[in-house]
Amino acid sequence: MLKIKQARIAVLIGKNGQTKEEIEKRLGVKIDLDSKTGDCEVVANINDVNYDPVSILTAQKVISAINRGFNPQKAMLLMDEEHDLEIFNLMMILGKSENRIKRIKGRIIGRNGEMRRAIERYSECLVSVFGKMVAIIGTYENLQVGRKAVSMIINGMPHHSVLKYLEKVYNEKKKEEFRQLYKPEF
DSSP states (O other): OEEOOHHHHHHHHOGGGHHHHHHHHHHTEEEEEOTTTOEEEEEEOTTSTTOOTTHHHHHHHHHHHHHTTOOHHHHGGGGSTTEEEEEEEHHHHHOSOHHHHHHHHHHHHOGGGHHHHHHHHHHTOEEEEETTEEEEEEEHHHHHHHHHHHHHHHTTOOHHHHHHHHHHHHHHHHHHHHHHHTOOOO
16 A cells, blocks of 8 residues: 655546556556545556556556656656666655755755756666655666765765766766677677
8 A cells, every 4th residue: 555645646647547547557457546545556457468466566666656756757667677766765864854854855956956967867867856755766777876876965975076976987887888889799
């Protein structure tokens, strides 16, 4: 059973129920959503051709991503097996101090969203800062880079150090891709 925030219920349902319908159709599940309380349950639709035993977990990940501030199109990347979701609960990490949480959220976003965009660009992940949570969607390798960058910021590392780390990892990755692309075959 998932609990959906009131502000995100309409996003999960979508215009004329399209988002909810698309998740149900693509994964072969049924989503029972109480729009008054926010209670959400994903039930297997075994007779559906798209149903897979992992579908319930995948649907829960997609719903959780939407609940954490991602738009539905980005959240649906999680239907691909290669993508995963990482959630940082800032309240669990930093404590209940509203000012401390607000400051760290501001550091993760950066001036005019520059830091968040840098993390997204160099780690090739999607980042959402919503409520007291920070969520990241990406492939396994990229998620490790994004997770480390966010952890560095939470732990108080200066932005320039985080950017240096991100650029280094990104450049190494691109060099390796280039080597693989132009590797001579004998």
